[in-house]
Amino acid sequence: MDIKTIGVLTSGGDAPGMNAAIRAVVRTAISEGMSVTGIRRGYMGLINADSVPMQMRSVSDIINRGGTILYTARCPEFKTEEGMQTAVENCRKMGIDGLVVIGGDGSFRGARDLSLRGVPCVALPGTIDNDIASTEYTIGFDTAINTVVEMVDRLRDTSQSHDRCSVVEVMGRGAGDIALHSGIACGALTILVPEVAYNFERDILQKMRNTLKTGKHHFIIVVAEGVGNTAEITRRIEAETGIVSRLTVLGHVQRGGSPTALERINASRLGYHAVKLLSQGIGNRVVGIRQDRVVDYDILEGLQMKKKFDMELYNIANAISL
Numbered sequence: 001m002d003i004k005t006i007g008v009l010t011s012g013g014d015a016p017g018m019n020a021a022i023r024a025v026v027r028t029a030i031s032e033g034m035s036v037t038g039i040r041r042g043y044m045g046l047i048n049a050d051s052v053p054m055q056m057r058s059v060s061d062i063i064n065r066g067g068t069i070l071y072t073a074r075c076p077e078f079k080t081e082e083g084m085q086t087a088v089e090n091c092r093k094m095g096i097d098g099l100v101v102i103g104g105d106g107s108f109r110g111a112r113d114l115s116l117r118g119v120p121c122v123a124l125p126g127t128i129d130n131d132i133a134s135t136e137y138t139i140g141f142d143t144a145i146n147t148v149v150e151m152v153d154r155l156r157d158t159s160q161s162h163d164r165c166s167v168v169e170v171m172g173r174g175a176g177d178i179a180l181h182s183g184i185a186c187g188a189l190t191i192l193v194p195e196v197a198y199n200f201e202r203d204i205l206q207k208m209r210n211t212l213k214t215g216k217h218h219f220i221i222v223v224a225e226g227v228g229n230t231a232e233i234t235r236r237i238e239a240e241t242g243i244v245s246r247l248t249v250l251g252h253v254q255r256g257g258s259p260t261a262l263e264r265i266n267a268s269r270l271g272y273h274a275v276k277l278l279s280q281g282i283g284n285r286v287v288g289i290r291q292d293r294v295v296d297y298d299i300l301e302g303l304q305m306k307k308k309f310d311m312e313l314y315n316i317a318n319a320i321s322l
């Protein structure tokens, strides 16, 4: 298949580094003699034929910017047969021969459905959650955990000064990677994640008592949002220990900000690889990074993979948080 014009879109929750990926896609495609059309607001932009031509200079001065210059959206309509057909027809009308989709696993499913309907897609992992099975790295995760660490370091100052307990709710409805990685990096006493059931007495109260016995009077507890009611966890800690406890919900601050160097480099590698595939007429792939190498899989195969929670890291965090 001869691909002359590629489309690029960002979909689902935005993630720092998406712009670096868009930049790599545009620049690589132009170098390969292809044209690029930016689709705005994810799959909604395909349904509304909301496109913008992308030139070499359209992507200047964005490598350092969080968010996505192409905007992003969640688009329920795209999941209906009618919406999907409109998207496919609009791809034809806009002259798009292949599409780079940057998003999370929902967006990957959308890319699979388009691929099955004859629009060759290459999907790049873009989500702060790091919850995509076909890759060890997702665009946005590194920046998000660094943001959490910076915020928790600040909380530690005030917690320590007041002998308090800080409960920090981080993002991740179904995945505990943000909690686990930021928790270990900021020295949390306890990390709660949706993948591992917890015991309030053993994992929180006993640990706090042991810490008190050894002369430390402040505590950091990091909880992924998917674990449940963090306000209730905080209230219960205070009620059962008598230690003043405060909840901080970091929220969407975790999704913003300038991408880290790692993010910019990996997003550039992924974007380059995606276009190289399409330039060889290869579509229906998901691209990722494993053991620091860029890899790609058939989109159906990629979607069938199961993500494993890093129990080894979780156990290390437990062992050294005393």
Ligand code: ADP
Residues within 6 Å of the ligand: 011, 012, 013, 043, 073, 074, 075, 076, 077, 078, 079, 103, 104, 105, 106, 107, 108, 109, 110, 111, 113, 127
């Ligand atoms: P993310 O890509 O970050 O996981 P979502 O799950 O919200 O975010 O998915 C982004 C968009 O991808 C959705 O709004 C929808 O348009 C499309 N999408 C999600 N799930 C599917 C699915 N099962 N089949 C087809 N398209 C989907």
Ligand code: F6P
Residues within 6 Å of the ligand: 013, 104, 127, 128, 129, 171, 172, 173, 225, 255
């Ligand atoms: O998938 C990314 C993510 O930031 C999750 O961590 C979080 O649960 C969700 O999106 C928040 O979604 P919204 O932007 O709709 O509030």
